[in-house]
Amino acid sequence: MTLRVAIVGTGPGGFYTADALLKSDVELEIDLIDRLPTPFGLIRGGVAPDHQTTKRVIKAYDRSAQNECVRFYGNVELGKDVALEELKALYDAVVLAVGSPLDRKLGIPGEDKKGVFGAAAFVGWYNAHPDFRNLDPDLACSAAAVIGNGNVAIDIARVLVKTPEEMAETDLSDYAATAIHGGAVEDVYMFGRRGPVEAKFTNVELREMGNLTDCHPVVDPADLPNEVTGEWSARDRRLRERNLETLREFTALDPADKSKRVHFAFYANPVEILGGAHVEALRLERTAVENGRARGTGEFFEIECGLVLPAIGYQAVPVPGVPFDEDNGVIVNEDGHVGDGVYCAGWVKRGPTGVIGTNKPDGDVVAHRILDNLGAGAGKEGRRGLEALLAGKGVRHVTYDDWQKIDAAEISAAADPAPRRKFAAVEEMLAVLES
Numbered sequence: 469m470t471l472r473v474a475i476v477g478t479g480p481g482g483f484y485t486a487d488a489l490l491k492s493d494v495e496l497e498i499d500l501i502d503r504l505p506t507p508f509g510l511i512r513g514g515v516a517p518d519h520q521t522t523k524r525v526i527k528a529y530d531r532s533a534q535n536e537c538v539r540f541y542g543n544v545e546l547g548k549d550v551a552l553e554e555l556k557a558l559y560d561a562v563v564l565a566v567g568s569p570l571d572r573k574l575g576i577p578g579e580d581k582k583g584v585f586g587a588a589a590f591v592g593w594y595n596a597h598p599d600f601r602n603l604d605p606d607l608a609c610s611a612a613a614v615i616g617n618g619n620v621a622i623d624i625a626r627v628l629v630k631t632p633e634e635m636a637e638t639d640l641s642d643y644a645a646t647a648i649h650g651g652a653v654e655d656v657y658m659f660g661r662r663g664p665v666e667a668k669f670t671n672v673e674l675r676e677m678g679n680l681t682d683c684h685p686v687v688d689p690a691d692l693p694n695e696v697t698g699e700w701s702a703r704d705r706r707l708r709e710r711n712l713e714t715l716r717e718f719t720a721l722d723p724a725d726k727s728k729r730v731h732f733a734f735y736a737n738p739v740e741i742l743g744g745a746h747v748e749a750l751r752l753e754r755t756a757v758e759n760g761r762a763r764g765t766g767e768f769f770e771i772e773c774g775l776v777l778p779a780i781g782y783q784a785v786p787v788p789g790v791p792f793d794e795d796n797g798v799i800v801n802e803d804g805h806v807g808d809g810v811y812c813a814g815w816v817k818r819g820p821t822g823v824i825g826t827n828k829p830d831g832d833v834v835a836h837r838i839l840d841n842l843g844a845g846a847g848k849e850g851r852r853g854l855e856a857l858l859a860g861k862g863v864r865h866v867t868y869d870d871w872q873k874i875d876a877a878e879i880s881a882a883a884d885p886a887p888r889r890k891f892a893a894v895e896e897m898l899a900v901l902e903s
């Protein structure tokens with residue numbers, strides 16, 4: 469008998485689950501469903517356009533997608549084109565690997581002003597994610613405030629200050645390149661509530677900020693402690709020592725005649741976004757860190773800026789009919805098992821943390837739960853039923869062959885040395901398939 473599995477979401481969470489299932493000797497039919505015509509989730513729509521080597525991981529996903537047991541059904545949205553109950557009726561197991569696509573909110577006054585864009589939206593915009601292509605941020609301002617001290621915050625700051633030449637070998641969307649390189653942003657403030665020791669960025673990403681052609685990293689030496697204090701594992705302590713060392717090196721760099729600056733502004737908690745309809749400034753409270761936690765000092769200050777870009781984390785969207793843990797922003801699960809034939813993987817299973825590879829052991833665990841619970845499958849209809857259902861609803865699904873055509877069209881449309889020119893509109897992608 470064939471075990472029939474639908475995996476909803478084709479980011480790392482979905483692909484590593486498929487991969488782990490494919491290693492078993494059970495006869496399988498795995499259908500990968502994604503709301504976009506393009507696979508790979510945040511590898512395409514999140515990972516920075518100038519970090520192309522990171523995106524190479526898709527080569528392994530590509531192999532899985534072309535396995536004879538696997539089919540891709542792009543342009544099919546759970547909750548819109550197909551209901552969870554329909555998938556449950558057709559498949560032995562339905563794996564929800566839908567990620568955490570929403571921005572966590574700052575929860576401060578002024579957050580609804582024009583010029584405030586969460587990282588999911590802003591990164592999605594420069595990465596040509598169809599949901600955000602019309603964001604149209606106004607980059608005519610001279611200063612932008614990025615809130616957060618993780619790698620996503622650094623990605624945003626870096627993309628804003630790199631030169632066109634530095635971005636030439638990237639797949640930055642062309643409208644974002646025009647807006648950023650024709651814009652006026654010269655100062656990017658990266659605000660962290662806590663200090664450099666608590667900052668979450670990794671050292672490779674931090675070091676890169678000291679090697680930019682036209683941007684000087686600004687660090688106040690007074691913010692840098694002499695040593696890492698607090699309770700850390702040996703590994704974490706080493707990472708933090710390295711970051712401190714890098715930040716110290718930044719203080720010794722010559723700004724030369726660089727025209728842009730990224731300011732590493734620690735111990736600053738945003739309390740209000742100021743302005744009229746549009747952002748004009750950010751008000752912050754200076755903090756002190758006690759036992760790893762930031763506490764306000766009662767001292768406030770403001771910086772003028774026309775953009776506020778909170779990069780403070782992500783949240784999942786609850787799937788109707790599936791128990792959701794609001795506090796932790798994850799589907800309630802035990803090792804990826806939700807119950808009643810439903811499983812989950814990736815960020816929606818364990819929360820929006822970790823690197824791409826963190827999803828791999830996760831996928832293994834979920835796959836083992838599926839195989840242990842379901843063995844060889846119960847003879848459900850699977851993909852035949854899905855295709856009939858989609859055809860009946862008039863849904864134009866995108867196959868993996870179709871995606872390869874879109875991929876080839878993007879690659880051939882690129883201006884050398886860019887790796888591709890991304891389509892940002894679903895209609896543009898579908899038009900490639902009609903030609």
Ligand SMILES: Cc1cc2nc3c(=O)[nH]c(=O)nc-3n(C[C@H](O)[C@H](O)[C@H](O)COP(=O)(O)OP(=O)(O)OC[C@H]3O[C@@H](n4cnc5c(N)ncnc54)[C@H](O)[C@@H]3O)c2cc1C
Pocket residue numbers: 476477478479480481482501502503504507508509510511514515516519522544545546547565566567568569591620623813814815816821822823824825827
């Ligand atoms: C801005 C950013 C940059 C990052 N950069 C790096 C990096 O450089 N290196 C690194 O190691 N990690 C990086 N990460 C982390 C990494 O991207 C994640 O660990 C990983 O993508 C999580 O995988 P996932 O499958 O859970 O979610 P996702 O990658 O978000 O995939 C979810 C998929 O589900 C689909 N989907 C959602 N809802 C539905 C629905 N209703 N119906 C059908 N399909 C649906 C989406 O279209 C998407 O394809 C970054 C993350 C972000 C946000």
